[in-house]
Amino acid sequence: MDNDSELTSYDSISVEEYLAHIERPDSWNNLYERPSVLSHFPSFRGKNVLDIGVSSGFYTGYALAHGAEVTAIDISQAIIDRLTSQIQSPNLRLIGADITQPMPFLDSESFDYVICSLVLHYIKDWPPVLAELYRVMKRGGRLVISTHHPLNMYLYLKPKSYFDFKLVEDTWGERGPRPFNVHYYIRPLADTLRPIIQSKFKIVSIEEPLPDEKCNQVSPEIYKRLSERPGFLFIVLEK
Template structure:
């Protein structure tokens, strides 16, 4: 329907947050991978772009980072505030629009599973570059570009294409809409925005995942899901 809001997390925020507290792809894959890539963060000023209900914000804060976060979903920010406390620096904002932060405000920006919702990366990456200090890092994860080709073998891998998938989060149905782009389009966008690619990672699941999810990981050392980057602001 034309009136449907794409990726309206307000409608399934609680179910999504509950599901991902302990899910394989979030609790045992994405969050550990981001934390590993971030490394020692004590005293670093970090912006969690698309913070959701706040699990990464919390984990980084626990490691000594000075955290700020935003999400486009009002409901997600409400859940994050409940989790993180009234003093947490949280606000409702959209990565597709100008960010409400000054130039060079942060040492790092975390963008975990956010940019793949956007067709245009130019303006969002430029805004992230603007709020990073020189030499700062963008640590990000997006859908691995091979996933689209695996799901749609006849599709053109080299095109930037909109696609959607259906999920069940804690018993609630949700549809998420993404933009597929080939790897070279990602790296070209990084370079155009003034970033240098420092790390490209296809991580293994975290310790304990195999015991927690024996069926999903049977016979696998790793799996394809997301692609992770560390970019440095040139």
């Protein structure tokens, strides 16, 4: 499977089904990933923000509401069309594009913040993506990456070996009206961090956050699970 088909893995279902899965009140996105990502950005006011893999548009909407100018990219034209109809703002630029390819439509050193939320595990080869994000980021700019945690993937999928680096098929939405299949890569921690270390970025922090009390109030079950093993890995980088 090539990079293009990996990145469009959720186009085989309706956008609404996919978004219903990630926007559940008890989703890991709402209870765990989003608070963790936002904690690494001190203020959005007056910032130029790049949202990579815009998905539901949560980060795009949040940044706009807090005074930023936003460029949002997703490979799914259905996602872009949906957000175009939902968000009208002179401070928003929506682009349908494949981030595994060069992005000449983005100016060099133009973004203060880059958000790369739960995107990289759909991509096999990270260095070209990181190099392009480095190019478009301003000096002193910040990139926050969230991705599947290798330990959680090993415990959840139970591959033959923790050291497997391969494309897998998973079923999501089992609590919804219609489960659907997605494809993403699993890789050990060394293969996760190596391209980060070898990039030009300065590593600010690598985080395995615990869930907060709001998570416990909404879903004690999810709180317990995420308190025992990390769901996602968060990497904070600067230029």
